[in-house]
Amino acid sequence: MTAIPHASDLRPGFADPVLSGQAVYRAVLKGMSYPGRLQALPATVDAPPPLSPVAAGVLLALADLDAPVWLDPAGLATDDVAGWLRFHCGCPVVEDRATAAFAVLDATSAADLEGFALGTPEYPERSATLIIQVPRLAEGEGHTLTGPGIKGSTRLRAEGLPEGFWRALADNRLLFPQGLDVILAAPEGLACLPRTTIVSE
Amino acid sequence: MQPNDATQAQDTLDGYNFAYLDEQTKRMIRRATLKAVAIPGYQVPFAGREMPLPYGWGTGGIQVTAAVIGPDDTLKVIDQGADDTTNAVSIRRFFARTAGVATTERTTQASLIQTRHRIPEAPLTEDQILVYQVPIPEPLRWMEARESETRKMHALEEYGVMHVKLYEDIAHLGRIATSYDYPVRVNGRYVMAPSPIPKFDNPKMDMMPALQLFGAGREKRIYAVPPYTRVESLDFEDHPFEVQAWDEACALCGATDSYLDEVVIDDAGGRMFVCSDTDHCTQRTASREAAE
Amino acid sequence: MYVAVKGGERAIDNAHRLLAEERRGDRAVPALSLTQIKEQMTLAVDRVMTEGSLYDRDLAALAIKQARGDLVEAIFLLRAYRTTLPRLAVSEPVDTARMTIRRRVSATFKDLPGGQVLGPTFDYTHRLMDFKLAAEADDDAEPCERGEPRQDETVPRVADLLGEEGLIEPEVPRDGDTAEPGDITREPLEFPADRSTRLQSLARGDEGYLLGLAYSTQRGYGRNHPFAGEIRMGDVAVEIVPEELGFAVEIGDITVTECQMINQFKGSKAAPPQFTRGYGLTFGQGERKAMAMALVDRSLRAEELGEDLTAPAQDAEFVLSHCDNVEASGFVQHLKLPHYVDFQGELVTVRALRREHERKEATDAAE
Structure with a gap:
């Protein structure tokens, strides 16, 4: 995890960090504002696998010196990924879940959400944002979502997530105003599940 | 039909980053806005920067706008509902110069609207974001001056003092005497200051299709009401909320x-x-x- | 006819032109140069650097010129510029014991190692108008003979001398102090604030405000028995440790004024009777500010030292929330922005309340 790859081996970041960063942020903002709605990413990036281009784009836009990133040891925490993030975001890559502002997980690991920062009753915003890489997202089918940002209800299918993830998310909802916020990253774009979203079958 | 009369910016400012703020500051503000959206009505502290405009003149709104705005946006700025008040003109110019974005006075043509003290009369849509300038973000400030105390009150959902204050008006005056910055409850949880908009505008906040972001620069707080979110003006069964x-x-x-x-x-x-x-x-x- | 007070772009442009005109004044008089401000308005430059939180004499001079001599406006200009600068490195703590001293006085000891150095001070001037200065040129004054500055000599601080005897509290991290000093330019102020954060706020705080608060403690609003242990002014080296070198290198000298107040303390359950400290530091020569800051710093330690909190100067949330003149000036002056929408709301409300009142009076009179 600590090796710093040679600069010439390093894959590039955004071609235009200022404008791409802004555009990706707006996609995430829209995603958080309208939970369950698929947002195409306006700028992607040739990230070192297994970090997905969408997850990588979100990190390039939002992670930095003041926002540490935790990588799922099951596959994502490679020297390539950590080195790439350190170089392009300048962010600490941490091993302790509790200190992460952003945590990147593979869908298969997403049943265990224990140990990430949840914020405190006085400062509920001091909680982690999880970026979970899923193989596919589709609107209009799958789980039913309600809550702020959703007119009536909406549906979202997120493939590859274990049943335990949805249970953990229901528990997370009960912690409000504390809690985790989730960005699902799929090849076709991202969809968000902020802590306010209520998920039912 | 009216033609699109947005004005393309010319004469942009050299030597400063896009939209003035450096990228690290923008990321800090962007992260704060995302948490604000996830916790409707809660005031997220952020390390507000000195802006080249004075505190109290919209530095919070300006910082939020600077972090949100992109080259494809069309910006509208109003003060007291008007596009041509001096401070609105000054802020609109600031972004035309530092971000080179198109500006407009037409509510329907704007993708981003920064406002002081009003919500436009035209209904806003999902393709718009409304950014409020906020002088005092803490709705409990007039009952409890200490930040350390009000923070606890929000954490414990202890809003009795607010109802007591409103009810005292009814007892003494026969009606609630607050006519602007009238407190609201967001999604049934946080009591929030809507900024000094007239209470006439409060109902527009409820279930608004557009995202509403609030920036308080001097007090260094950012908060949000997501789209399609319940915003109730505080009232009593025997004295329901009413507008001017x-x-x-x-x-x-x-x-x-x-x-x-x-x-x-x-x-x-x-x-x-x-x-x-x-x-x-x-x-x-x-x-x-x-x-x- | 309806003519609303709506300025628009032309009014703003005209206002800016008028401002430039007023700033320049009579064109028959030569324009002030930045060098003149930097060399002859040195204390104004020092204050603007301190409260502007940026050590740059040229920029401070420019800000003063641009602000027409309004120092709070100049401080604002410097702050607004400062936020656009990249953060290249974090300096090591400056060591004021190794200061090249230009002034040093202690009120607590008649003489002490390193001696008393009066230096350039207004203290013993008789405040009589010097009409010679009003003459066109005053540069025929005899140049003053300066003592050789003592180089590379350590002059121990008075508080350290007391420390050797254990009579003064040691300067060590306390409960709530973080390992790294706080930085309110990167993290918003939170309460309770640790001492490093409080000191940073006070260092940037308005001199007049701190002076008034400090004065209030002397008049009994939270008295803390201060002695001016030491005030020293001179040049200190600023060092950074570049990542690639791993050792400290000097990047330049800055002038600072440091004040260490020594305050009597009767002791508490947790601590024996001893002297406690209040600390003040400014860029340049800023003695009044440094002393006021040290008094207020000590006041804000009341809670930590188990003293009763009775006075405004002991209330950290009150003191720190209102000490910044850029914030205060902006918010006080924002009242001149239009508020007619809110005022209209108030008009509607007051009229309704008056109708209610009149109706009630009429009913009462009828009864």
Whole structure:
């Protein structure tokens, strides 16, 4: 995890960090504002696998010196990924879940959400944002979502997530105003599940 | 049909980053806005920066706008509902110069609207973001001056003092005497200051399709109301919330459903009433003339 | 006819032109140069650097010129510029014991190692107008003979001398102090604030405000028995440790004024009777500010030292929330922005309340 790859081996970041960063942020903002709605990413990036281009784009836009990133040891925490993030975001890559502002997980690991920062009753915003890489997202089918940002209800299918993830998310909802916020990253774009979203079958 | 009359920026400022703020500051603000959206009505502290405009003149709104805005945006800035008040002009110019974005006075053409003290009369859509300038973000401040205390009150959902304060008005005056910055409850949880908009505008916040972001620069807080979110003005069963109404219509466009400013027109104390939302008034006048 | 007070772009442009005109004044008089401000308005430059939180004499001079001599406006200009600068490195703590001293006085000891150095001070001037200065040129004054500055000599601080005897509290991290000093330019102020954060706020705080608060403690609003242990002014080296070198290198000298107040303390359950400290530091020569800051710093330690909190100067949330003149000036002056929408709301409300009142009076009278 600590090796710093040679600069010439390093894959590039955004071609235009200022404008791409802004555009990706707006996609995430829209995603958080309208939970369950698929947002195409306006700028992607040739990230070192297994970090997905969408997850990588979100990190390039939002992670930095003041926002540490935790990588799922099951596959994502490679020297390539950590080195790439350190170089392009300048962010600490941490091993302790509790200190992460952003945590990147593979869908298969997403049943265990224990140990990430949840914020405190006085400062509920001091909680982690999880970026979970899923193989596919589709609107209009799958789980039913309600809550702020959703007119009536909406549906979202997120493939590859274990049943335990949805249970953990229901528990997370009960912690409000504390809690985790989730960005699902799929090849076709991202969809968000902020802590306010209520998920039912 | 009206043509798109957005103005493309010219004469942009060299030597500064896009939208003035450096990228690290923007990321810090962007992260704060995302948490704000996830916790509707909760005030997220952020390390607000000194801006080249004075505190109290919209530095919070400006920082939020600077972090949100992109080259594809069309910006509208209003103060007291008007696009041509000096501070609105000054802020609109700031972004035209530092971000080179298109600006407009038309509510319907704007993708981003920064406002001080009003919500436009035209309903906002999902393709728009409304950024409020906030002087005092803490709705409990007038009952409890200490931040350390109000923070606990929000954490414990202890809002009794707010109801007591409103009820004291009813007991003494027969009605609630708060006419602007009238406190609201967001999604049934946090009590929030809507910024000093007239209470006339409060109902527009409820289930609004557009995202609402609030920036308080001097007090260093950012908060949000996500789209389609319940926003209730605090009231009592026997004294339900009600908004201002006028017996007069707008002297320029004849509107009877908009917020009116009272203008003194002569030394004898003569008055006339006109729409505070200048774009609303202009559009109504234009369509009336077209119909004639 | 309806003529609303709406300025628009032309009014703003005209206002800016008028401002430039007023700033320049009579064109028959030569324009002030930045060098003149930097060399002859040195204390104004020092204050602007301190409260502007940026050590740059040229920029401070420019800000003063641009602000027409309004120092709070100049401080604002410097702050607004400062936020756009990249953060290249974090300096090591400056060591004021190794200061090249230009002034040093202690009120607590008649003489002490390193001696008393009066230096350039207004203290013993008789405040009589010097009409010679009003003459066109005053540069025929005899140049003053300066003592050789003592180089590379350590002059121990008075508080350290007391420390050797254990009579003064040691300067060590306390409960709530973080390992790294706080930085309110990167993290918003939170309460309770640790001492490093409080000191940073006070260092940037308005001199007049701190002076008034400090004065209030002397008049009994939270008295803390201060002695001016030491005030020293001179040049200190600023060092950074570049990542690639791993050792400290000097990047330049800055002038600072440091004040260490020594305050009597009767002791508490937790601590024996001893002297406690209040600390003040400014850029340049800023003695009044440094002393006021040290008094207020000590006041804000009341809670930590188990003293009763009775006075405004002991209330950290009150003191720190209102000490910044850029914030205060902006918010006080924002009242001149239009508020007619809110005022209209108030008009509607007051009229309704008056109708209610009149109706009630009429009913009462009828009964």
